[in-house]
Amino acid sequence: MTADAQRRTPAPPAGTYLGMPKFQKNAKPALANEQLRKNLRHATGTIRAKRVARVSEVPEWEELRRAGEAIKNRTLRHLDTYLVQLEESLVRAGATVHWARDAAEANRIVVGLVQAKGVDEVVKVKSMATQEIELNEALEEAGIAAWETDLAELIVQLGHDRPSHILVPAIHRNRSEVREIFLREMKRYGTAAPEDITDDPAELAGAARRHLREKFLRARVAVSGANFAIAETGTLVVVESEGNGRMCLTLPETLISVVGIEKVLPTTADLEVYLRLLPRSSTGERMNPYTSMWTGVTPGDGPQEVHVVLVDNGRTNALADPLGRPALRCIRCSACLNICPVYERVGGHAYGSVYPGPIGAVLNPQLRGISHEIDQSLPYASTLCGACFDVCPVRIPIPDMLVHLRKEVADHKKGTPRVEPTAMALAGWVLSDRRHFELAQRAAGLAARVLPHTTHLGPMPWPASPWTRARDLPMPPPESFRSWWRKNREEGR
Amino acid sequence: MNAREEILGRVRTALADVTELDPVADVPVAWEYGRATAMADVLARFVETTEDYKATVVRAPAGDVPARIAELLAGAGVATAVLPSGLDDAWRAAIAASGVSVLDDEPQLSRAELDRIDAVVTASAVGIAETGTIVLDHAADQGRRALTLVPDTHLVVVRADQVVSDVAEAVARLAPAVTDGAPLTWISGPSATSDIELSRVEGVHGPRTLLVILSE
Structure with a gap:
C-alpha cells in the first residue's frame, strides 16, 4: 500500500497484458x-x-x-x-x-x-x-x-x-x-x-x-x-x-x-x-x-x-496484409462480443487486451504481432460459428480471418514438434478415402460400446489433451449412420 | 525520418497492392446519400420517438410557444435560466414575465456560475423523426456548447420545418454548418447510461430533464 499511497489515481492490477498466459x-x-x-x-x-x-x-x-x-x-x-x-x-x-x-x-x-x-x-x-x-x-x-x-x-x-x-x-x-x-x-x-x-x-x-x-x-x-x-x-x-x-x-x-x-x-x-x-x-x-x-x-x-x-501503433501491420486489412474497418460497436458464445462464457479479461472478443482475436495478433503466447492463442479463442460476421455492421469476415491467422501462427511455430500438424495429417488420411473414413467410424463406435453410459468425454490423455482440456467431446455413437442404413434399408431394397 | 513521414511511408508500403490511384474509381460505394426515409407522418413520428427517450414533448402553434415555454419552466420548478443572445425576443419576454430570473452569457458565465443555474432555453437546427434526435449547431439562438450542458434542465424549441425523416436527411442539412466549422451537438433524450448491468438509467452528467416544444 505504500507505493499506492504515492499514486494520484487507483492502481490497476499488477502485470502487463503481453505477460499474460494464453x-x-x-x-x-x-x-x-x-x-x-x-x-x-x-x-x-x-x-x-x-x-x-x-x-x-x-x-x-x-x-x-x-x-x-x-x-x-x-x-x-x-x-x-x-x-x-x-x-x-x-x-x-x-x-x-x-x-x-x-x-x-x-x-x-x-x-x-x-x-x-x-x-x-x-x-x-x-x-x-x-x-x-x-x-x-x-x-x-x-x-x-x-x-x-x-x-x-x-x-x-x-x-x-x-x-x-x-x-x-x-x-x-x-x-x-x-x-x-x-x-x-x-x-x-x-x-x-x-x-x-x-x-x-x-x-x-x-x-x-x-x-x-x-x-x-x-x-x-x-x-x-x-x-x-x-x-x-x-x-x-x-x-x-x-x-x-x-x-x-x-x-x-x-x-x-x-x-x-x-x-x-x-x-x-x-x-x-x-x-x-x-x-x-x-x-x-x-x-x-x-x-x-x-x-x-x-x-x-x-x-x-x-x-x-x-x-499508428501496429495499424500499418494490419494494413499490409490484404487478408488482415478488413479488421481496420472496425467501428468498436461490440456487437461481435455480445453475440459470441465464447465471450459470453469467458468474459473479456482472458483475451489479454483492451480489445476482447472476436474482434480482439483478429485485431490483437495483427496490431501486436504473434511473438507472444497470448497473441498466438487468440485466433483459437473461437468456435468459428460465424455469428460475429452476421452482426458486424461493417461486415468484417472475422471467422475467415481467424482461420488465416491460425495458419500464420502455425507457420510461425514451424520447427517445434506439435500435435496439431500430426492430427491434421491423420485427418487428411481419414477423409481422403471412404474406406478410411468408415474404418475410423468403426473404431469410434467400438469406444462407445466399451463405455456405454458415458455421454461426454472429458480431458483425454496426450495427444488429445491440449484440445480436450477446455472442451467436452460428445461420445461417438455406437453405430454410424452409414452402417445403420446398410443394415436397415439397403438389404430390403 | 520524422514520425509523419515514417507513418505515411509505412502506409504506402502496406498499400503496394493498390494500383488504382482514384479512390472513387477504386472502390465504388453503392449508396445514395441524403435519401428521406418513408413515413406516414414525420411530426407524429418525431414526437413518438422523442417521448420514447423519456423527454417531455409538447406540440404548439408558433404563436403559443412563449406561453408554453413559461408553463413548462414553471412545471419543472425552474427559478433561474440562462438564455442565448439570439433567442427569440417574444420567448425571452415571456420567460422574464413568468418570474424566472434570467441570466445572459455576456460576458461568458464561468463553469461554476452555469452549475448554479437551473435551466437553459434554446432553439435548435434539426429534428430527426426516426431517431427522436435534436441537433444543435450552436448558432446565436442556441448559444455556446456549455450553456446546453451544465444546467440540469434543457428546454428546446424545434420548428416543424426543421424536422426531417431520418439521419441521412439531417446530415445533408447540417453539412454546410460543419463545413463552416460550427460544432454540432446531437441530443436524443436526456443524459443516460446503461453501464450497470445494461439497465438504462436516465440522468448522469448532461441535463437530466429535456423539455421539447414542437412549434407548428
Missing part, C-alpha cells in the same frame, strides 16, 4: 467463476435482444452494412491520401496535429502537452485508443492524474481493475459490486459516495455525477479519442451516452484527442451511414443520447487549444 489458460478460472458467468449472461442477453429489435426496424440494414464496408475499404485503400487531407483540414481549423509511430511516442506527446499546460490532472472521455496505449499509467508516472469519466470506466478505475468489454468495460461487475467499489474508493479520490447508498443503478449513477462534477468544473485539460475523423473538414466525432464526453470536450481550455489512423472517413456525408449503423449495433438504440462534432477551434466556444495525435 487464452485457454486464462479461460479456466473465468469459466469456474459462477458470478462472472451470471453477470455476463444477463448483460449480453439483454443487449442482444435490444440490438435485434432496433436493427429489424431498418429495412435497408443490409444495404447500409455494405455501404459501411465499402466506404471504409475506400478509405483504407487510400489511407495516405485521406490522412494528408485530414491533417490539412485540421491545421486550417486551428488544431495542432501530432504523429505517433507507437504507444510510447503517443504517450510522450500527450504527457509533454499536459506538462506544458502546467497542470497535474486531466479528465478523460472513454477512448479505446488511450486504453490501448495505456496512457493513464504514462500520465501517472509523470505525476499527472487521469480521471476516467465514463461510468463504466470509472467503475473499472476505482475497482483497480481492467476493462473487459469495448462498450461496457465493467460488464463483468454487478450492481452490488459497483456499490462496494464506490463506497470504498470514491472518498479516497474526491467526493465520497453517500454512506447510505443502495445498489439501485440510478443511485449509483447519481453518486458518479456528484463525484465527477467537481472534476469537470475545475479541469483545464481533457483527453479524448474519436469515433470518426472527417478528412474533408477536419471534424472529429465522439459518440456517447452520459454527457461526460460533452463535459470533457467543451469545458476545459485544452483538448487532446488521440486518434488511430484508421478512424478517418472521407466526407461529412459518410456519417449518415455510420451514425445509423453504430448506435443500433452497439447499445441497441435508435440513436445514442449524445454525439459531439467539433472542427478544430471554435472562437468563444469550447477549448481554445486543440491537439490531435494520429497513432
Whole structure:
C-alpha cells in the first residue's frame, strides 16, 4: 500500500497484458467463476435482444452494412491520401496535429502537452485508443492524474481493475459490486459516495455525477479519442451516452484527442451511414443520447487549444496484409462480443487486451504481432460459428480471418514438434478415402460400446489433451449412420 | 525520418497492392446519400420517438410557444435560466414575465456560475423523426456548447420545418454548418447510461430533464 499511497489515481492490477498466459489458460478460472458467468449472461442477453429489435426496424440494414464496408475499404485503400487531407483540414481549423509511430511516442506527446499546460490532472472521455496505449499509467508516472469519466470506466478505475468489454468495460461487475467499489474508493479520490447508498443503478449513477462534477468544473485539460475523423473538414466525432464526453470536450481550455489512423472517413456525408449503423449495433438504440462534432477551434466556444495525435501503433501491420486489412474497418460497436458464445462464457479479461472478443482475436495478433503466447492463442479463442460476421455492421469476415491467422501462427511455430500438424495429417488420411473414413467410424463406435453410459468425454490423455482440456467431446455413437442404413434399408431394397 | 513521414511511408508500403490511384474509381460505394426515409407522418413520428427517450414533448402553434415555454419552466420548478443572445425576443419576454430570473452569457458565465443555474432555453437546427434526435449547431439562438450542458434542465424549441425523416436527411442539412466549422451537438433524450448491468438509467452528467416544444 505504500507505493499506492504515492499514486494520484487507483492502481490497476499488477502485470502487463503481453505477460499474460494464453487464452485457454486464462479461460479456466473465468469459466469456474459462477458470478462472472451470471453477470455476463444477463448483460449480453439483454443487449442482444435490444440490438435485434432496433436493427429489424431498418429495412435497408443490409444495404447500409455494405455501404459501411465499402466506404471504409475506400478509405483504407487510400489511407495516405485521406490522412494528408485530414491533417490539412485540421491545421486550417486551428488544431495542432501530432504523429505517433507507437504507444510510447503517443504517450510522450500527450504527457509533454499536459506538462506544458502546467497542470497535474486531466479528465478523460472513454477512448479505446488511450486504453490501448495505456496512457493513464504514462500520465501517472509523470505525476499527472487521469480521471476516467465514463461510468463504466470509472467503475473499472476505482475497482483497480481492467476493462473487459469495448462498450461496457465493467460488464463483468454487478450492481452490488459497483456499490462496494464506490463506497470504498470514491472518498479516497474526491467526493465520497453517500454512506447510505443502495445498489439501485440510478443511485449509483447519481453518486458518479456528484463525484465527477467537481472534476469537470475545475479541469483545464481533457483527453479524448474519436469515433470518426472527417478528412474533408477536419471534424472529429465522439459518440456517447452520459454527457461526460460533452463535459470533457467543451469545458476545459485544452483538448487532446488521440486518434488511430484508421478512424478517418472521407466526407461529412459518410456519417449518415455510420451514425445509423453504430448506435443500433452497439447499445441497441435508435440513436445514442449524445454525439459531439467539433472542427478544430471554435472562437468563444469550447477549448481554445486543440491537439490531435494520429497513432499508428501496429495499424500499418494490419494494413499490409490484404487478408488482415478488413479488421481496420472496425467501428468498436461490440456487437461481435455480445453475440459470441465464447465471450459470453469467458468474459473479456482472458483475451489479454483492451480489445476482447472476436474482434480482439483478429485485431490483437495483427496490431501486436504473434511473438507472444497470448497473441498466438487468440485466433483459437473461437468456435468459428460465424455469428460475429452476421452482426458486424461493417461486415468484417472475422471467422475467415481467424482461420488465416491460425495458419500464420502455425507457420510461425514451424520447427517445434506439435500435435496439431500430426492430427491434421491423420485427418487428411481419414477423409481422403471412404474406406478410411468408415474404418475410423468403426473404431469410434467400438469406444462407445466399451463405455456405454458415458455421454461426454472429458480431458483425454496426450495427444488429445491440449484440445480436450477446455472442451467436452460428445461420445461417438455406437453405430454410424452409414452402417445403420446398410443394415436397415439397403438389404430390403 | 520524422514520425509523419515514417507513418505515411509505412502506409504506402502496406498499400503496394493498390494500383488504382482514384479512390472513387477504386472502390465504388453503392449508396445514395441524403435519401428521406418513408413515413406516414414525420411530426407524429418525431414526437413518438422523442417521448420514447423519456423527454417531455409538447406540440404548439408558433404563436403559443412563449406561453408554453413559461408553463413548462414553471412545471419543472425552474427559478433561474440562462438564455442565448439570439433567442427569440417574444420567448425571452415571456420567460422574464413568468418570474424566472434570467441570466445572459455576456460576458461568458464561468463553469461554476452555469452549475448554479437551473435551466437553459434554446432553439435548435434539426429534428430527426426516426431517431427522436435534436441537433444543435450552436448558432446565436442556441448559444455556446456549455450553456446546453451544465444546467440540469434543457428546454428546446424545434420548428416543424426543421424536422426531417431520418439521419441521412439531417446530415445533408447540417453539412454546410460543419463545413463552416460550427460544432454540432446531437441530443436524443436526456443524459443516460446503461453501464450497470445494461439497465438504462436516465440522468448522469448532461441535463437530466429535456423539455421539447414542437412549434407548428
